[in-house]
Amino acid sequence: MNPKQITSLLKRLAWLPLLMLSGCKMVLLDPKGQVGVDEKSLIITATLLMLIVVIPVIVMTLVFAWKYRASNTKATYRPNWSHSTAIELVVWIIPCVIVAILGTITWKTTHELDPYRPLDSDVKPIEVQVVSLDWKWLFIYPEQGIATVNELAFPVDTPVNFKITSQSAMNSFFIPALGSQIYSMAGMQTKLHLIANHEGSYDGFSANLSGEGFSDMKFQAIATDEQGFNDWVSQVKANAETLDLNSYPTLAAPSKADPVRYYGSVSPILYETILMQYHNGGKHAAGHEDHAGHAGHDADAGAEMAGMPMNAAEETH
Structure with a gap:
């Protein structure tokens, strides 16, 4: 095999990863929101920088193996060769430079893409409280006074501020077309800020194994x-079903493949009650004493679930 044939083979092999992924939806490389666009840019930049090392190494490995094969009597034979300053400089300086560049870029973008960092926008954001259940997603809109199951809506070009917790098992909230994923954990609150720059319906799911459903x-x-968003809110509000401290335990019961569900009204302390159910000696939400409060900010409210009397409680931080 001559060098020309080797080059031809390398070109063909370069397409192999793409052919292997041809059946996949490359959602991360076709983002529909600014966070996703920035993450795509970081992925491509980091990959290209690393290929500066990877590609020459692969090429030289094949070329050296061919050139210094046992049957090639024309190759220079140096049994006592042990050191080359030029080679040492190349194999150390170039990787060090690339690592320094990658480190700088990663440091900068880590802060810029911090999921807790609010997005820069002149448009007022909307707030959505997210609860991962077994095995479905509950979305509470405190400003609109509604709640939905397995369906999320928001205006395009409007920042969405997510506050995320879990009823029980740890899950991972992820909308690949829009950007970052972040974990949901019982008794804890995480935050995520996303924005959609294109109208459409995007898949969301849990990226963390949490059970049979x-x-x-x-x-x-x-x-x-x-x-369209206002019409959607009106459609949800038209539903007479209410989600409160009495009806929530029924919704929270484990179930699989749940359909979309609308709640025309929702208890204003429900999310805080779910969040604080394991705090201050509280027990599981289904029929035991729970406390609504705070995970990172002030809150007033306390509750006992499943029809038990609710008592006001105030936490001062």
Whole structure:
């Protein structure tokens, strides 16, 4: 095999990873929100920088193996060769430079893409409280006074501030087309800020194995114009069903492949009660004493679930 044939073989092998992934939806490389666009840029930049080392190493490995094969009597034979300053400089300086560049870029983008960092926008964000259940997603809109199961909607070009917790098992909230994933954990609150720059319906799911119903733990994230969002809110409010401290334990019971569900009204302390159910000696939400309060910010409210009397409680931080 001559050098020309080797070059031809390398070109063909370069397409192999793409052919292997041809059946996959490359959602991360086709983002529909600014966070996703920035993450795509970081992925491509880091990959290209690393290929500066990877590609020459692969090429030289094949070339050296061919050139210094046992049957090639024309190759220089140096049994006592042991050191080359030029080679040492290349194999150390170039990787060090690339690592320094990658480190700088990673440091900068880590802060810029911090999921807790609010997005820069002149548009007022909307707030969505997210609870991962076994095995479905509950979305509470405190400003609109509604709640939904397995369906999320928001206006396009509007930042969405997510506050995320879990009823029980740890899950991972992820909308690949829009950007970062972040974990949901019982008794703890995480935050995520996303924005959609294109109208559409995007797949969302849990990226963390959490039990037998995990594979069906999916939802739709709908980005629409302002009027479309208002119409969607009106549609949800038209539903007479209410989600409160009495009806929540029924919803929280484990179930699989749940359909989309709308609640026209929701208890204003429900999310805080779920969040604080394991704090201050509280027990599981289904029929035991729980406390609504705070995970990172002030809150007033306390509750006992499943029809038990609610008592006001105030926490001062």
